[in-house]
Amino acid sequence: MTESMEVLKAGIASGRLKTDELVLNMGPQHPSTHGVLRLELVLDGEIVVKVIPQMGYLHRCFEKHAENMTYPQVVPYTDRMDYLAGMNNNHGYVLAVERLMGIELPERVEYIRIIMAELQRIASHLVAIGTFGMDIGAFTPFLYCFRDREYILDIFERTCGARLLYNYMWVGGLSHDIYDGFLRDVADFIKKFRPTVVEVNNLLNYNKIFIERTANVGVLPADVAVSYGCSGPMLRGSGVDWDLRRDDPYSIYDRFDWKVITGDGSAGTLGDCWDRHMVRVWEMEESCKIIEQALESFPAEGDIASAIPKRIRPAKGEIYTRVENPRGELGYYLIADGSANPFRLKVRGPSFVNLSVIDEISRGHLIADLVAILGSIDIVLGEVDR
């Protein structure tokens, strides 16, 4: 009794009652770790003291596989990394091989690729926005987002037969040409899609509770973001004006007029969860703009298979190619040794890199905030673990 009183007095004297820290395993089976991520949380009550991410539950040896496959055979594997953005993954990989081989693409292929990549970006952001809302506890916007994503997946399905894992972009071309009415479908989709943004804004993004939950939470300063190599909405949410589509242009992005969305901290601090979230929301609108412009100048004629090489065997050499994936900078470091298989293919996944910052920005927050932070980073475990 006296001893515990002593402890109590000492605790009060120090201004803070010291309690034991608790280690909580969040995941790999947990509703909000977005897959099979395990976070070892060191907690002081409800306050997060340290986060130790443990990955690898979904490691499928992509890089090892790639070394034992021919170049075209790798394409389907890239779909499976970031399974929410298969088109963008295809795009990055084929771009690396094409640059290594010096292939010039027909206009039509470039245009279709851009439209597909931007549709995929919208689809991926819709999932990110919906699941982020769900992490905060709002279930309904999630289904509104998925409803619109269905339209995109339907378009993809009619084009290449697959809804999630497309294997659509091949080295030098595409697997299928677009179907009759594709352009009309895409234009229709954009018309249908724009009201959804307004709807989700009204229901979720400008909801007082939502703003209270996400503003000033998980603030990522710009210099920390750069040092951690964060990219995509994560980096732009911190106010860094950087988008590879504009700053390291690939394909034909330099032909279109659109603007890079950056966070402005209008709800709280620059670089908080709300900023990252809103960057995604407004980026969908920019993607719509790109698609509209691409539809306007879409080349009516063209052969999508004319540039596909008969034999894909790049000469000895190496290249690092990066594209702007919905989650950020997706880099492929490809070393060719002159054989039919890649000598080494290293993938720099944006989710992997963005996730590394979680310990830095979630210390001192509550568990509920940690969930919000994790949701705003928007990871796909298929890519973190590869």
Added chain:
Amino acid sequence: MPKSMNEIFDYLNSLFPEAALQFDEAVPCVIVPAALIKEVALQARDDQELLFDTLMCLSGVDNADETLGAVYHLDSMTHRHKLTLKVIVPATAPHIPSVDRVWRIAEWHEREAFDLIGVIFDGNSDLRRILLPEDWEGHPLRKDYEVPEFYNGMKVPY
């Protein structure tokens, strides 16, 4: 001002005259001796002429000639130029100084290179396996790697 890789090499060479930096025209990249990588990295990040603020990618490579390597892809958001640094070390003693204090992301990239290739990054604050289980044996992306038949008594199916 953006610089070409050649100019950057000349500039780095003038800063590190005794370092014996080499320039590989074919890639192109700058080959840095292992012992100096941390100094070169710091210089590349902080020098006003270079300002490589981002480590885009750090890859471990097995060169299949008894050497391992680490490849650093650097990017400068300010000057908009890029640089590739390469470090080559013998496979028998694959020690490279860590750059995780230069770019924070290097910590995880180095863990991954350690996990899959087996390059040991001296000074990395948390050099553990990252993708494979902690008790996995061997480094799968080595060219001479053989898949073990059993892992913890379980048959490894392939």
Added chain:
Amino acid sequence: MESLLQSLLGDNLLTVVLYCALPLVFLLLYALLAILGEVKISAWMQDRLGPMRTGPWGIIQPIADVFKLLQKEDITPAKADKFLFNLAPFLSFMSAYAAFAVIPFSSQYVGADLNLGLFYLLAISSLNVAAIIMAGWASNNKYSLYGSMRAVAQIVSYEVPAAMVLVIIVMFVGSLNLQDITTAQSGPFWNWMVFGGPKQDVVLASGEVLSASWVNLIFLPFFLASFLMYYIAGLAETNRTPFDIPEAESELVSGYHTEYSGMKFAMFFMSEYANMFLVSAVVAVLFFGGWNSPFGVYLGDAFDAPWLVAVEQFGWLAFKGLFFVFVMIWVRWTLPRLRVDQLMYMSWKVLIPFSFGIALVVGFLVVIL
């Protein structure tokens, strides 16, 4: 009602048991309806169909759910405290059900016509806290423990403003008896508390005469605010969104009932739904006239059939209660969840000061008028 049963079955134990079990029958039927309502209303709000396979438009889905829960394996974790683990769900449901004893379902039926009805209600519904902390502790699971700690902090915090609002009504009516409070609001809907209380003299069951007039309209803003505060506190006490922090799915998996399965989970589920109706029924009784018809007249009076009046009264209470349950479901599928500190802020810094302030003002007004 009691006398009717006595005349039918005689004055024996069976009569008493039947009398006590009547709300249970209602509650079970209501739970089925509420489960169906939850899935269907959420589906319509979310632009989908909801369950469609079990019966026409899936209307027997809740029965299928009950059968599913009955068939499930009843798991007790190896390291759980078995006694407390098994006791908690029953205690939880018991506390929810026991509170129904004082709810006047009609002028003819109230389980226990207590003079201290509201006190009893506050006391017995707080037992739920014990059940929750029992469940959280006995599960021997960190998520459960966190969930139960949050739940207890939340329920205890929100009891205070809820009790304060009850005090406001008690001051006005001058009785803790829920039947009296309902009687005080008889007549057309403008006599309901939410519209400022009765506008004509009312004779209470105890023989007292409650004199009132149109001056009472001055109470309208205060009672409207009290109603909103009580409803918010009620949402928090039943752990419903936006206050579903104890079972926050995305943070704590399922909170204090993470480890429960089968019928024991169903008991917690039942107690949540029972509590939802309890809060709604209390809101209806305190502010919306309870079993009173909004028109002040009953069809049964026209046919001179007192049993029809009783049924109508029950119908009105059920309708009002279910409407507020519907609002709870509506809110749940619309709003995100608050954070722990924001929840506490809401209770201690917003609801409690306001409820005290309103209590003071209403107290003055009651004395003056």
